Amino acid sequence: MTRPHETSLDLVHIGVMAERVGLSLCTVRYYEEMGLIEPTTRTAGGFRLYGPEQEDRLRVLKTMKPLGFTLDEMRELVQLIDDARRAKPGSRHARTLLERIGAVRGEIALRRANLLDQVEATQQVTSALDTAVRHLS
Amino acid sequence: MTRPHETSLDLVHIGVMAERVGLSLCTVRYYEEMGLIEPTTRTAGGFRLYGPEQEDRLRVLKTMKPLGFTLDEMRELVQLIDDARRAKPGSRHARTLLERIGAVRGEIALRRANLLDQVEATQQVTSALDTAVRHLS
DNA sequence: GTAACGTTCACGTGGCGTCACTGTGC
DNA sequence: GGCACAGTGACGCCACGTGAACGTTA
Secondary structure: OOOOOOOOOOOEHHHHHHHHHHHOHHHHHHHHOOOOOOOOOOOOOEEEOHHHHHHHHHHHHHHHHOOOOOOOHHHHHHHHHHHHHHHHHOOOHHHHHHHHHHHHHHHHHHHHHHHHHHHHHHHEEEEHHHHHHHHOO | OOOOOOOOOOOOHHHHHHHHHHHHHHHHHHHOOOOOOOOEEOOOOEEEEEEEEHHHHHHHHHHHHHOOOOOOHHHHHHHHHHHHOOOOOOOOOOOHHHHHHHHHHHHHHHHHHHHHHHHHHHHHHHHHHHHHHHHHH
16 A cells, blocks of 8 residues: 555664664764765755665675675675676676676685684683683682 | 703794794784783894793784784783783682683683674675575576 | 754774884894 | 894874764654
């Protein structure tokens, strides 16, 4: 019934969106300045309004961040996903996109392996602490 | 036999040490400026010389870094380990140190859990890529 | 109308990287 | 004595955080 033209109903202010995805207002605005994301629209007074697709985008960005990617790389990735969404399946363009996606997946696997290494490394720190504990008691 | 007074023989320059532990010269010098570590001694000309115990210290610092600790927190930790090494076992001081060590271990466990969460989170990014791949082929 | 929330702009911060230039060590 | 290595500044950078001063909205 209620199909108010075209645009979605659940547009939210930056505060709500930031809270939802777990990023600070500052970060979201900075990501916009760096060209990683844009609000769906703005109010007459200039307030940013975000729709659900922006929420997805922000979630992707948030998960990428701790993997040690730079903002440039993160922009590349979300761009890539966007392009893929819009590309004609099976087309020539689609194939080159598939290749780039493969490369990105490789990068992610690498970072993931690094994270696991770091997890193991924590053992060394705790064992250093263990030594201290044994000495003290 | 060879007990050349007191000091150890294998003192190395900053370049060698940095290479060994996998930190940059800049980082090592910066850590010194921040009070996290000091060279065992210096040459007459002013070159930094590091002994094995400094290597241990740097390794601890290097493993702590990716856990997201600030330099202040890292300084606290290495100080703590130092104090523990020097404290009289079973003493009153030793007990308070043991408490602080326990707290630090808790913090490390927390960071470790965070790392593991991030590892899982990579799945979400790759699955977003998978969706794109399925769409393209 | 009044709080809470938002805007832009400018400056600060942490943890280094990067010169530039000079001084050491083998 | 020559050449790599090291020394100390000073400045630059990224990814935000932190106000200030002011406008918007439920």
